[in-house]
Amino acid sequence: MNGNNIYIEKNNLLDAYKNGNADNKKMLENLFGKEMFRPKNVMERVKTFEDALKELGDNHPFVEQFCFMELNAGPLGDCRDIIAYLKLRIITAALNEGWTPQFTEDEYRYYPWFWLYTKEEIAKMNKEERKKCVLFGGAAHYGASAGFADAYTASAPSDAYSYVGSRLCFKSSALAKYAGEQFAAIYFDFLGK
Structure with missing residues (x-):
């Protein structure tokens, strides 16, 4: 302490916030601003769908559309895929932090890519590898089709195409x-049956 100034190391301040109760956190946010205590990495901030909702805020069009659908879905039957798509739009927008694809020649866009395994291949996996697996079905016609991604081969394996939608793309492979x-689990509801 020097005169009227108090010096606090940032790590100590962050620890006090992390370990504080709701009142302490509110006081620290009022003194130093909420941004001081917000994790910088979006992957640290968005770990659940609820986190993605908070990240975008109630007035974001995707959040408003999701809330409208959730409140007014009524007896539509099984619409897990539609709800999952609305959730994935929110998650994608939150993780992209305002970035949207411009579809320019030099722009790269990234998508989650899922491997398809047989039951025998899954049986050979260890417990940790199996945790990463999600089971879903699809149709087969000149290749395999599962709604989100479509693998197609014609005439020879050297003539292979992969089609993926662009609405749920990310700005980085990470x-x-x-x-x-x-x-x-949300991708499973979107892709699976």
């Missing part, structure tokens, strides 16, 4: 990998 692993 975000795509994170989303595919962290939100696998």
Whole structure:
């Protein structure tokens, strides 16, 4: 302490916030601002769907559309895929932090990529590898089709195409990998039956 000044190391301040009760946290936020205590890495901030909702805020169009659908779905039958798509739009927007694809020639976009395994391959996996697996079904016609991604081969294996939608793309491969692993259950509802 020097005169009227008090010096606090940032790590000590962050620890006090982390370990404080709700009143202490509110006081520290009022003194130093909420941004001081917000994790810088979006993957640390968005770990659940609820985190993604908070990240975007109630007035974001995707959040408003999701809330409208959730409140007004009524007796539509099984619409898990539709709800999952609305959730994935929110998660994608939150993780991309305002970035949207411009579809320019030099722009890269990334998607979670899921491997398809046979029952025999899954049986050979250890417990940790199996945790990363999500089971879902699809149709087969000149290749395999599962709604989100479509693998197609014609005439020879050297003539292979892969089609993926662009609405749920990410600005980096790290975000795509994170989303595919962290939100696998929601992707399952979107892709599966």
